[in-house]
Amino acid sequence: MWAMSLKEAATFIRERDDFLVVSHVQPDGDAISSTVAIGWLLAKLGKAYMMLNEGPVPSRLHYLWNSSAIVTALNNEPERKFQNVICVDCADFARVGKAAQWFAAEPQLLNIDHHPTNNGYGSVNLLKFHAAATAEIIFELVEEMEMAIDRDFATAIYTGLLTDTGGFRYANTSPEVMAMTSRLLEAGAPGPELAELLLERMTMGQMRMIQRGLARLAFSPDQRIGWLWVTSEDLADTGATNEDLEGLVNYPRNIEGVEVGILFKENGEQSVKVSMRSAGAVNVAAIAQQFGGGGHVRAAGCRLTVPLAEAIDGVVSAVQKALDSDA
Numbered sequence: 218m219w220a221m222s223l224k225e226a227a228t229f230i231r232e233r234d235d236f237l238v239v240s241h242v243q244p245d246g247d248a249i250s251s252t253v254a255i256g257w258l259l260a261k262l263g264k265a266y267m268m269l270n271e272g273p274v275p276s277r278l279h280y281l282w283n284s285s286a287i288v289t290a291l292n293n294e295p296e297r298k299f300q301n302v303i304c305v306d307c308a309d310f311a312r313v314g315k316a317a318q319w320f321a322a323e324p325q326l327l328n329i330d331h332h333p334t335n336n337g338y339g340s341v342n343l344l345k346f347h348a349a350a351t352a353e354i355i356f357e358l359v360e361e362m363e364m365a366i367d368r369d370f371a372t373a374i375y376t377g378l379l380t381d382t383g384g385f386r387y388a389n390t391s392p393e394v395m396a397m398t399s400r401l402l403e404a405g406a407p408g409p410e411l412a413e414l415l416l417e418r419m420t421m422g423q424m425r426m427i428q429r430g431l432a433r434l435a436f437s438p439d440q441r442i443g444w445l446w447v448t449s450e451d452l453a454d455t456g457a458t459n460e461d462l463e464g465l466v467n468y469p470r471n472i473e474g475v476e477v478g479i480l481f482k483e484n485g486e487q488s489v490k491v492s493m494r495s496a497g498a499v500n501v502a503a504i505a506q507q508f509g510g511g512g513h514v515r516a517a518g519c520r521l522t523v524p525l526a527e528a529i530d531g532v533v534s535a536v537q538k539a540l541d542s543d544a
């Protein structure tokens with residue numbers, strides 16, 4: 218079945234020309250790496266293609282081969298429509314966002330993804346739910362097509378694997394991932410430099426937000442809930458972006474004994490974005506659902522249209538209730 222899917226995907230690429238390569242809104246490391254890796258493959262085959270994303274490429278990923286050629290759909294009206302589309306790392310069709318404006322009315326679509334919720338919206342689907350990253354699937358596709366890899370390609374795939382496995386730490390860090398990583402290093406992927414850049418380095422905005430957030434760290438009386446908040450003013454003062462808030466919620470969550478870590482992010486006077494992380498005792502997706510949000514058992518979020526203090530009271534009480542009923 219998997220071997221068949223790989224062949225079908227290879228045929229889709231070989232028999233067509235003039236492709237649009239897209240990934241999901243607010244692209245992460247795997248999304249951009251997968252986009253440029255498919256671009257690399259198409260370039261090697263002498264195919265015409267364009268790479269597109271709804272939003273801009275995060276600046277820390279600018280080292281990726283040809284990433285500067287990725288067009289931002291938000292800033293550009295469609296110049297034309299594409300009949301052949303390759304979607305990478307998009308769990309559902311809606312995740313491509315405004316990039317869809319560049320698709321022909323009934324495009325031929327190759328859907329390459331690893332999200333278990335992907336419903337197979339492509340004309341051809343290359344889906345492997347236990348793959349650690351979409352980049353892992355693309356490496357298999359390039360092997361299937363018997364192409365020699367180089368440093369540019371290896372760096373892209375390594376980046377997708379590194380980011381989607383949280384630095385080769387999460388449960389998806391399979392023996393297959395490690396075997397692949399070994400080959401990527403042989404092909405010239407700069408492992409230590411990528412780890413430094415993607416896992417260690419912080420922007421000044423990020424550090425300023427950590428500084429402010431940690432100064433406010435608060436706990437429930439039983440210390441099983443830890444939370445912090447950032448205000449609209451913080452973002453304005455520090456020049457931090459939303460990207461700079463990534464990982465902030467892990468500080469309370471990582472403390473010994475804390476079951477749920479929460480980050481409250483104020484967006485104007487009556488809007489608060491809430492991110493929750495659970496150590497496992499409670500299902501934070503169920504709590505997020507009470508407030509109209511959703512997510513995964515251990516990572517979920519919601520948005521409340523109330524002042525910050527009210528959002529903190531409401532969500533912390535709901536989490537406390539869930540923890541108490543669990544005990």
Ligand SMILES: [Mn+2]
Nearest residue numbers: 247306350351
């Ligand atoms: Mn991914």
